[in-house]
Amino acid sequence: MFTGIIEELGTVAQLNRDGDNLHITVAAGMSAELQIDQSVSHNGVCLTIVEQDDKKYTVTAIQETLDKSNLGELKVGDIVNLERAMILNERLDGHIVQGHVDQTATCTAVNEQDGSWEYSFTYDAGIGNVTVEKGSVCVNGVSLTVVDSKLDGFSVAIIPFTHEHTNFNKFEVGSTVNLEFDIIGKYVARLMQR
Secondary structure, eight states: OBOSOOOEEEEEEEEEEETTEEEEEEEOGGGGGOOTTOEEEETTEEEEEEEEOSSEEEEEEOHHHHHHSSGGGOOTTOEEEEEEOOOTTSOOOSOOBOSOOOEEEEEEEEEEOSSSEEEEEEOOGGGOOOOOTTOEEEETTEEEEEEEEETTEEEEEEOHHHHHHSGGGGOOTTOEEEEEEOHHHHHHHHHHHO
C-alpha cells in the first residue's frame, strides 16, 4: 500500500529481458535502506526487490505488468518516480494507492500557467474506469486531484514542488503515463455494472 507521495527519483541503470520478464535495475539514494523482498512503487507500479546493494537495486516486471503500464517503454537513463510502501502508523498525505496500475493514458496537453502547470490526459474509457472532479487519481505514482473530469480524460494541476520532484517535468504531448483510479470509485463502478 502506498500514498502517492513520491519519495525520490530513480534512474534506470540497466534493463534485462528474461523471457517475458523485464529485470529493471534502478540507481537510487534509498537503495542502501532497502531489503530484498520489499515493495517499491515505480511510476505507480508495485514491484518486489530481487537484488540490492548500496547504490542500486533490481525489480522484475512480468508481461501482465508490461502490458498494463509504461514500464515496457523504459530506456536506460530514464527517470522513475519511487515510493516505498507506507507505514500504517504514519500520516496518509496522499490517498490510498495500491500500486496496481489500471491502464495507461496519453498526455494530450501541457499548459504552463502563472506558477503552475496543467496536464491533460486521455484514456480508454471502455475499460470502465472513471474520474470525478475533485476526486483522486494516481498518475505515474503521484497522488493528484482531478481538475477537469471527462468521459475519457481528465486534467490535473501541478504545483512547482511536484513538477520539480517527480518525472512530470519530463512529460510532453504524446507521453504515456500509468493510471491508478480511486479504489472506492472502482468498486462503485463495478457494483453499478451489476
